[in-house]
Amino acid sequence: MxxxxxxxxxxxxxxxxxxxxxxxxxxxxxxxxxxxxxxxxxxxxxxxxxxxxxxxFKATTLVLWIGPFAVLLLGAVGTFLFLRGGRSRRRPDTAP
Structure with missing residues (x-):
């Protein structure tokens, strides 16, 4: 317990x-x-x-089971978006 x-x-x-x-x-x-x-x-x-x-594992304890995976997934998506946004800012301008 x-x-x-x-x-x-x-x-x-x-x-x-x-x-x-x-x-x-x-x-x-x-x-x-x-x-x-x-x-x-x-x-x-x-x-x-x-x-x-x-x-x-039942409806009332779903958050206890799924919560850690949801937080991990949100962190991974946030990290991906942050890194992807940083790359696009570092590209040199290719003006003609």
Whole structure:
């Protein structure tokens, strides 16, 4: 599970108070006899799919899956346009 405060760390790696609370919550649910699937269902019902390090691919998590690729594509297009514009400015005038 992902730490909701740190966002790029698991709850095991994070020192945030919320991550500690999630670790305690998971531990308590497991001690109470819940299965791993039941604990994951409980936590995702409470905090949403974003709490998972690998969220499922569905309409509500589409941005999480497609977002990084869209940003990369926009950066590549922007770089291409910037470099292409720079070349056209460097061409010498060919006036007759």
């Amino acid at each position: 992902r730490c909701l405060v740190c966002q790029n760390q698991s709850i095991d790696d994070s020192n945030a108070p919320l991550a500690r609370d999630l670790r305690v919550l998971v531990r308590d649910r497991l001690k109470a006899g819940d299965s791993d699937d039941k604990v994951m269902e409980f936590v995702t019902d409470r905090y949403g799919d974003y709490v998972l390090l690998r969220p499922p």
